[in-house]
Amino acid sequence: MLEPIKNNWRILLLVVVVLGATVALFAPQFGPQTAPGENVSEAQQGVTNLQYGLDLAGGTRVRAPLIGYTATEVDFGGDQPDEVARAVAAELENASARDIGAVPEENAVEVTNPTVTESEFRAAMDASGYAYEDIRSGVTQETRDIAQEVITSKINEAGLSGGSVQQVQSLTGEYFILVEVPGEGREDVIELLEERGTVQIDIAYATENGTAIQEEVLIQDDFEDIGTAAQADRGTGAYVPVTVRNTAPEGEQSPAHSFQQAVDDRGFASAYNSNQDQCRYANGSLSGERNPCLLLTVDGEVVNSFGMDAELADSMASGGWATDGGFRLTTSEFSEAEQISINLRAGALPAELDISGQGTSRSISATQGENYKTYSLVTGILAVFAVAGMVFLRYREPAVALPMIVTALAEVYALLGIAALLSYPLELAVIAGFIAVVGTGVDDLVIIADEVMSEGEVNSRKVFNSRFRRAFWVIGAAAATTIIAMSPLMVLSLGDLSGFAIFTILGVLIGVLITRPAYGDILRRLLTIR
Amino acid sequence: MVAIEVPEVNYTEYSNRQLVAIPLAVLVLALAIIGGWFLVTGAPANLGLEFTGGVELRIADDGGDVEQQIETAFDRQPDSVRSIPADDVYVVTFRAADEDPEGLANDLSTQAEEAGLSTNAIDQVSPSFASDTARTAIIGVALAFLGMSVLVFAMFRTFVPSLAVVASAFSDLVVPIAVMNLLGIQMTLGTIAALLMIIGYSVDSDILLNNSVLRRTGEFYESVNRAMRTGVTMTLTSMAAMIVMAIVAALFGVDLLRNIGIILSVGLCADLMNTYLLNVSLLRWYKFEGVKR
Numbered sequence: 001m002l003e004p005i006k007n008n009w010r011i012l013l014l015v016v017v018v019l020g021a022t023v024a025l026f027a028p029q030f031g032p033q034t035a036p037g038e039n040v041s042e043a044q045q046g047v048t049n050l051q052y053g054l055d056l057a058g059g060t061r062v063r064a065p066l067i068g069y070t071a072t073e074v075d076f077g078g079d080q081p082d083e084v085a086r087a088v089a090a091e092l093e094n095a096s097a098r099d100i101g102a103v104p105e106e107n108a109v110e111v112t113n114p115t116v117t118e119s120e121f122r123a124a125m126d127a128s129g130y131a132y133e134d135i136r137s138g139v140t141q142e143t144r145d146i147a148q149e150v151i152t153s154k155i156n157e158a159g160l161s162g163g164s165v166q167q168v169q170s171l172t173g174e175y176f177i178l179v180e181v182p183g184e185g186r187e188d189v190i191e192l193l194e195e196r197g198t199v200q201i202d203i204a205y206a207t208e209n210g211t212a213i214q215e216e217v218l219i220q221d222d223f224e225d226i227g228t229a230a231q232a233d234r235g236t237g238a239y240v241p242v243t244v245r246n247t248a249p250e251g252e253q254s255p256a257h258s259f260q261q262a263v264d265d266r267g268f269a270s271a272y273n274s275n276q277d278q279c280r281y282a283n284g285s286l287s288g289e290r291n292p293c294l295l296l297t298v299d300g301e302v303v304n305s306f307g308m309d310a311e312l313a314d315s316m317a318s319g320g321w322a323t324d325g326g327f328r329l330t331t332s333e334f335s336e337a338e339q340i341s342i343n344l345r346a347g348a349l350p351a352e353l354d355i356s357g358q359g360t361s362r363s364i365s366a367t368q369g370e371n372y373k374t375y376s377l378v379t380g381i382l383a384v385f386a387v388a389g390m391v392f393l394r395y396r397e398p399a400v401a402l403p404m405i406v407t408a409l410a411e412v413y414a415l416l417g418i419a420a421l422l423s424y425p426l427e428l429a430v431i432a433g434f435i436a437v438v439g440t441g442v443d444d445l446v447i448i449a450d451e452v453m454s455e456g457e458v459n460s461r462k463v464f465n466s467r468f469r470r471a472f473w474v475i476g477a478a479a480a481t482t483i484i485a486m487s488p489l490m491v492l493s494l495g496d497l498s499g500f501a502i503f504t505i506l507g508v509l510i511g512v513l514i515t516r517p518a519y520g521d522i523l524r525r526l527l528t529i530r
Numbered sequence: 531m532v533a534i535e536v537p538e539v540n541y542t543e544y545s546n547r548q549l550v551a552i553p554l555a556v557l558v559l560a561l562a563i564i565g566g567w568f569l570v571t572g573a574p575a576n577l578g579l580e581f582t583g584g585v586e587l588r589i590a591d592d593g594g595d596v597e598q599q600i601e602t603a604f605d606r607q608p609d610s611v612r613s614i615p616a617d618d619v620y621v622v623t624f625r626a627a628d629e630d631p632e633g634l635a636n637d638l639s640t641q642a643e644e645a646g647l648s649t650n651a652i653d654q655v656s657p658s659f660a661s662d663t664a665r666t667a668i669i670g671v672a673l674a675f676l677g678m679s680v681l682v683f684a685m686f687r688t689f690v691p692s693l694a695v696v697a698s699a700f701s702d703l704v705v706p707i708a709v710m711n712l713l714g715i716q717m718t719l720g721t722i723a724a725l726l727m728i729i730g731y732s733v734d735s736d737i738l739l740n741n742s743v744l745r746r747t748g749e750f751y752e753s754v755n756r757a758m759r760t761g762v763t764m765t766l767t768s769m770a771a772m773i774v775m776a777i778v779a780a781l782f783g784v785d786l787l788r789n790i791g792i793i794l795s796v797g798l799c800a801d802l803m804n805t806y807l808l809n810v811s812l813l814r815w816y817k818f819e820g821v822k823r
Contacts, residue, residue: 063659170662186639186652361654368588368619368650375782382778386770394763428786429723432775435787436727439771443734443764450760470746477685477737482730484677488670489726494663495580496786500723504730 008525014518017510018410021417025049050416053425054362055496056376058369059182060189064359065174066139066147066351069121070110073133076102084109084130091124092116101143101350108140112351138175143350151179151193154346158192160184168493177353186363193353197343199223199329200297201259204281204305205266206290213284213295217262218244222255226344229337232330238337239328240344246325256322263308266292269317272310279307296329298340306330376431383435384409387442399526400449407519408441414510415503429496430503437507440482444475444511445519452523464527468520479512536762538755541810549811553804557701560708567711575707578716581664583657584609584625585638588650591618596647603645604638614783619650621783667722674726675703678733685737691744694812695736698804702732705800706793713792720786724793731768731794732801735761736809743813750817754810761805769798 005012025048054061076084081102088109089097099113109130111121122135139147148165155163163181170176181189201218204211227241248254253261263269271277271291279293280286282305286293293305308316315321331337355361364372387408391401412434419426451471452464482504489501541549568574579586589600591613600611600622612621624638642649655663678699683692703725710721735757742757743750776791 170659170666172662174662358656358658359654360656360659361652363653364651365649371782372784375779375784376787379775379778379782379784379787383771383775386774387767390763390767390770394767428784429720432720432723432787432790435771435775436790439768440731440734442767442771443731446764446767447738447760450763454756473745474734474738474741477741478730478734480685481678481681481733481737484681485674485726485729487677488673489723492666492670494666494670494722495719497719497723501726504727 008521010514010517010521014407014410014514017414017417017514021414021420024417024421048416049420049423051420051423051425052369052373053427053430053496053499054180054182054364054369055428056369056373056426057182058364058366059180060184060186060361060363061178061180062189062193062353062355062359062361063168063176063178064193064353064355064361065137065176066112066144066349067114067354068110068112068139068143068351069116069118069135069137070108070140071121071125071130071132071135073107074102074109074125075131076104076107077130079130084128087128087130088124091127092120101140103140103142106140106142110139110143110351112139112143114352139351144175144177146350147177147353150197150347150349151177154192154197154342155179155181157342157345158188160189160192170493183366185365186361189363190355190361191339192342194355195339195343196299196349196352197346198299198348199340199343201329202295202297202302203262203266203292204286204295205292206286211281211285211290214262214266217294218255218259220344220348221245222259223344226341229334229341231334237330237332238334239330240337240341242327242329242344244322244325244327246322254322256325260316260319260322263313263316268292268308268313272308272313274310277307277310279305281305296331296340298343303336303340304331372428376428380431380435380438384438387438391442391446394446395449400453400523403519403522403526404442404445404449407445407515407522408438411437411441411507411511411515414514415507418506419503424499424502427496427499429500433500433503433507436500436504437511440478440504440508441511441515444478444516447471447474448516448520449523452520452527461524464524468524471520472516475512475516479508482508536759539758539806541751541754541814546811546815549807553698553701553808556705556800556803560701560704563708563711564704575711575717576714577664578718578721579623579625579653579655579660580719581660581667581717582625583655583660584623585655586624586653587622587638587642588652589620589622589642590648590650591615591620592648596620599645599647603647604641606638619783663719667719671703671722671725671729674729675699678729682733682737686740686744688744688816690816691740691813694809694816695733695740697812698736698801698809699729699733701804701808702728702797702801706796709796710793715789715792718785718789720789721793724790724797727790727794728797728801732797732804735765735801735805738764739805739809740813743817750814754813758806762802765798765802769795772798 081104084102085100086097089095089100094115095111095113099111101110101112109125118135118137125132125135144167148167152165155165160181163179166178168176168178179189179193199220200216203214203217205214222245223242224245225243229238229240231238244256244259246254246256277289277291279291280288281293281295291307293307295302296304312321329340331340353359388405391404395401415434415437419430448468448471452467486501486504489497490505564574589596597611597613597620600608600620606624608622609625610623614621639649639652679696682695686692706725706728710717715721738761739754739757742753746753772791772794776788776795779787779791
């Protein structure tokens with residue numbers, strides 16, 4: 001009973017691997033992970049568990065650095081981070097303390113305001129009196145981590161399923177944020193990423209000689225219970241329902257109270273008495289009755305200005321509003337409200353992504369991806385036919401050639417199984433790797449066949465084994481060189497090519513360890529049992 | 531049925547010098563082409579988008595005079611417009627301008643949209659990222675070549691045969707680059723992958739030859755012919771796969787696969803020449819003259 005297993009274990013191993021690959025490819029347990037709000041059948045692309053990458057499924061990939069400068073090895077001198085930030089900000093004309101981040105864990109101070117140049121920041125650091133080693137471009141690790149989190153939740157909030165966000169480092173040590181969103185066009189993704197998404201409310205009010213703006217009456221952190229965008233009950237506008245936080249540390253006014261105070265101070269209650277009272281604000285100045293206006297500001301730009309219901313203004317004036325804190329951020333368009341809702345929930349990006357300058361992006365439409373899928377399948381099949389044709393022409397003996405082709409195909413099948421198991425997204429480069437594997441695989445099978453059949457009949461097991469071992473030395477050496485040649489690609493960040501390298505190496509390993517020994521056994525059975 | 535028989539070459543008719551002359555001449559010519567390219571263009575090859583930076587758009591050809599539209603749609607003159615009939619698209623390439631390429635991809639896709647063209651895919655590579663990629667690629671190829679050389683020397687532990695393998699691998703790398711320049715194929719990430727693949731692929735037949743001659747008993751010419759029978763079959767099978775891949779992928783406009791296919795086909799061709807002329811003659815010299823010293 002055990003004897004046949006022992007004699008044919010190589011073939012059995014190949015069968016086990018092929019069965020394993022089948023399970024990995026088709027069993028629902030190995031299906032792709034589902035994104036939030038997605039069910040299994042949606043996550044699955046086609047009948048197999050294979051995942052298709054950007055090239056074959058369509059989607060957008062963006063790789064861009066976060067804009068900013070960081071002073072390294074800063075001596076904080078025992079000062080608190082916010083003290084340091086304020087001191088540096090005070091030396092910069094165009095930046096507030098919110099644009100400066102002081103991270104004691106990294107001994108670093110960063111500026112994230114894109115208008116600040118390197119020399120300005122250097123001058124500010126010098127003037128602030130904190131000793132530092134050098135200024136480099138880029139932001140701190142902490143900021144990158146926050147940015148990664150924010151982008152991830154932005155993508156999820158926007159309902160773009162299956163997106164991934166990573167930090168990658170280039171050869172020169174620069175950090176980039178790499179965002180991949182399958183099935184989504186370039187514009188949608190870039191729109192989402194390009195906005196930092198800082199939302200704030202300012203108040204515009206009339207003064208004797210014009211219009212003044214009280215900035216940051218409400219900032220992002222002051223909002224809680226952010227609702228989804230909704231169409232306004234009347235008119236064409238839309239709004240996001242929010243609640244303004246009514247809690248604060250000891251001895252400080254809560255945001256709700258201070259907002260209420262500000263609204264009252266600017267005279268909303270006396271200005272808005274009926275529906276006839278309107279806010280008229282354009283290009284930085286009030287017109288008409290010059291009623292005070294609330295300005296909804298996103299990334300420093302006023303996206304909408306609006307007045308206030310008489311009722312609401314009155315409840316603010318009487319001081320009753322703050323306990324409840326309900327408020328509507330009104331916009332003129334629904335899509336704008338949606339964007340603001342996403343920004344508020346996901347939080348603001350701690351620094352801007354430099355997509356148009358140093359960014360690299362790739363976007364492929366779903367139809368183009370579908371086409372690429374078909375083309376690469378056709379290319380792969382034709383390449384296999386070419387190899388098969390050559391092998392048949394050379395050996396003319398189906399007993400030698402047929403197992404050769406079957407074995408080479410088993411190798412690719414096993415690789416597909418691994419790809420499904422790892423949920424590794426298939427890209428064009430990976431397909432190229434598969435075709436390369438068929439090429440090398442058959443090469444080695446040719447070596448085995450030639451070696452075994454050289455010098456006359458193979459009539460005993462012993463002769464076969466010694467010839468097979470000889471052939472195997474060459475195969476092992478060839479495999480080792482291929483692995484060595486491919487390994488730099490695996491670790492260097494050269495885009496899709498790591499996939500190519502990984503699958504070529506895996507293919508070579510499967511070949512040497514599993515399929516080629518099995519081919520040897522098959523050949524032995526065919527040649528010795530006669 | 532026509533069978534492929536690998537012909538036996540009668541090496542005794544030729545001296546080592548005669549055998550080496552052809553591959554050396556080809557190598558020198560290839561190096562001269564690459565050197566000349568470097569002097570004229572400042573780069574050893576035609577660098578593709580990934581190494582220069584820029585924007586590439588794949589514009590759907592949905593009937594009508596798309597080519598005409600492309601001519602007029604953009605503010606900037608495209609650097610190249612290629613038509614791929616099998617995929618019904620035009621590939622339009624813009625090199626990164628020396629002036630700031632701020633928002634180039636955005637502008638171009640908006641301009642394409644305004645002109646009523648539908649964009650199937652858009653690739654944007656920033657110049658700084660491109661120069662980074664170029665450096666990484668060179669390091670990658672150098673590391674791979676170095677690793678392969680060390681491994682070969684470790685496996686054979688004799689100087690001349692190891693050198694023969696490394697020398698023909700070097701030539702296998704250089705010849706395809708020169709051919710790429712002449713054919714106007716751009717250096718892209720795909721071609722880098724192909725070059726690394728050549729390092730892996732091409733030494734197979736050299737190792738087979740060295741193994742047959744050095745580690746097996748038997749007369750020199752018999753060993754060479756035995757290795758050649760297997761080696762030529764191997765190389766031709768791989769070449770068949772690569773040529774088919776290159777042709778099919780070129781028809782469909784899948785550049786990555788096409789480039790890998792072309793480069794590997796040329797590299798394997800060069801490998802046939804290098805293995806059975808350069809490597810054989812070095813081995814013969816080593817076997818008959820080198821060992822005696």
